[in-house]
Amino acid sequence: MPESPTRNTGAHVVYTELKRQILNLELKPGQRIYEPAMSAALQVSRTPLREAVRRLISEGLLEQQPTGGVLVPALDEAAISELYEVRAAMESLMARNACLNATPADLEALEAILERNAALVKFADDAMKQGMALHAKIAAIAGNSWARRFHDQISSHMERYRHFTNSTQERRDQALAQHRALVEALSGGDPDKAAKLAFDHVMGARDAAVRAMSGNSAPDNTAGGHTAAGDTAVSS
Template identity: 80%
Template sequence: MPDSPARNTGAHLVYAELKRRILSLELKPGERIYEPAMASALQVSRTPLREAVRRLIAESLLEQQPTGGVLVPVLDEAAISELYEVRAAMESLMARNACLKATPADIEVLRGILERNEALVRFADEAMKLGMSLHATIADIAGNSWAARFHGQVSSQMERYRHFTNSTQERRDRALAQHRTLVEAVAAGDPEKAAKIAFEHVLGARDAAVLAMSGNGPTIS
């Protein structure tokens, strides 16, 4: 018998809220999920909670222990390096493709995002959101559905790490400068330059995150 719409909706809402808490680090890395306490906190029954937990385990955003417990995965430098290397390759591909497809209207949209980024570059959360918006817009322009699909999966995993990548004003200013150069390369229809800038930009974010996580840079509370 198929699940009822109400049940599906309940499980999806629980999933969305748990995912938000994991990605925002509200649920701390290494923290155990206690089913009765979490069901009570979310004011839901255990059935939609279990469905949401299973889905998050499948996405590697929760971790099933051999003992049966469920933990928020720890932040791992090896994992972040792998994720950013994969993302760098995809961003490079999408920047290259965007050069071949961008219209004057697309370029205006990208420049508008840059203007808002510049105005809000001193605000870490807003700068991060606008950077994500710029990359998402380039992905849309590129129009590679497979790259966009894989990019979305990797980006979801990386949400927990992004807070480390723009924790200083110096890093946010550098990212804005790289975004400007990237947009101008796309506007000029220079796929080699755009691909190179996109790749180096993502690896720079990786290095900033690893530095912060190692304790040699700013930390996130």
């Protein structure tokens, strides 16, 4: 039907924007999603909003309450430990496979990402993006489609926690050193070493995030950005 593509496109746009706000902590952990206010803030009708919310609930990025309300999930230390443990296993597997598959061109690409990571290590957001780019490239080199699919799903959830993992210069420098060691293991053709380095690197990020969460509230990432729609919410 003619309306379907438009409706689906609209729902996808709403989904993308809500997901961005959730992962960037613009929609605060524990914040309730009020349908009328959110529809007004995003300038969309209720139908694409509801489709987007259902999709985010299915992905675990929103929570349906027994009362019918919808909340942004709280940041939880137990959840972060579980996520990072699974991601560590995926990263370890992919590092091992990448070590066996990497071509000279692949290794050059990884070295280029490392150079950008080093150049931007003093800037938290930029350093984080380069780290993510390095892991994404290793995943692509590994070539295991199932591992990459699960990794992408886990990584999406973990974006809410990444702001805690590189909040200090010490941690960013440490992560860069670990990235260098990992690329060296890949270049040296040592799959066991690469797998262990990848696993330990992710678990180190987990420990940094848990420490930061224990001592601090969620970082304020709204300055200079979009206003969280729920800030003007009214009861549905």
